[in-house]
Amino acid sequence: xxxxxxxxxxxxxxxxxxxxxxxxxxxxxxxxxxxxxxxxxxxxxxxxxxxxxxxxxxxxxxxxxxxxxxxxxxxxxxxxxxxxxxxxxxxxxxxxxxxxxxxxxxxxxxxxx
Amino acid sequence: xxxxxxxxxxxxxxxxxxxxxxxxxxxxxxxxxxxxxxxxxxxxxxxxxxxxxxxxxxxxxxxxxxxxxxxxxxxxxxxxxxxxxxxxxxxxxxxxxxxxxxxxxxxxxxxx
Numbered sequence: 001x002x003x004x005x006x007x008x009x010x011x012x013x014x015x016x017x018x019x020x021x022x023x024x025x026x027x028x029x030x031x032x033x034x035x036x037x038x039x040x041x042x043x044x045x046x047x048x049x050x051x052x053x054x055x056x057x058x059x060x061x062x063x064x065x066x067x068x069x070x071x072x073x074x075x076x077x078x079x080x081x082x083x084x085x086x087x088x089x090x091x092x093x094x095x096x097x098x099x100x101x102x103x104x105x106x107x108x109x110x111x112x113x
Numbered sequence: 114x115x116x117x118x119x120x121x122x123x124x125x126x127x128x129x130x131x132x133x134x135x136x137x138x139x140x141x142x143x144x145x146x147x148x149x150x151x152x153x154x155x156x157x158x159x160x161x162x163x164x165x166x167x168x169x170x171x172x173x174x175x176x177x178x179x180x181x182x183x184x185x186x187x188x189x190x191x192x193x194x195x196x197x198x199x200x201x202x203x204x205x206x207x208x209x210x211x212x213x214x215x216x217x218x219x220x221x222x223x224x225x
Binding site: 004043099101105 | 157217218
């Protein structure tokens with residue numbers, strides 16, 4: 001158990017809908033990272049938050065947004081969902097701003113039908 | 114073009130045998146290189162992390178090497194076990210970890 005908690009584990013929704021994925025980082029970790037992993041694809045970095053502020057942005061679509069709350073948990077919001085958004089979404093956390101020893105959660109499997 | 118290329122894409126080995134996975138990168142400047150193991154449907158788990166000055170690092174039956182001059186790394190699995198069946202991902206970062214580049218991974222299948 002990495003200490004990073006993601007909910008829900010599975011999510012099935014229809015095209016055009018909006019969903020929210022939640023991530024609770026390890027105790028003491030201030031950084032949260034979000035990644036998308038489509039079928040047979042490598043991990044794609046979406047966005048990083050550090051202590052409530054956006055720190056780095058990757059290939060995140062405009063339909064997607066994220067935030068980190070004062071209690072350091074983070075949410076990834078996906079809207080106007082398309083079939084191609086079906087993927088595993090991983091959250092990782094680390095103590096500082098560096099990814100040095102980030103720990104990954106178990107992921108949320110999103111299926112858009 | 115991906116700045117981290119892994120090979121082979123997949124491989125099958127018999128239990129007890131050794132295998133070597135390759136990672137070539139073009140990321141520059143370079144800070145460190147990590148190997149992760151990802152079981153199907155699970156989150157990646159860190160195996161090793163190497164900085165510019167490190168050539169070899171071991172974690173049990175896993176040994177990673179790094180040649181920063183040629184921008185190549187390898188992950189050697191010794192005496193493979195069925196539990197080694199997973200995807201192995203190479204991740205290269207630039208200074209301050211501001212930019213991370215992920216390889217597509219090598220899928221290893223160990224058969225009895």
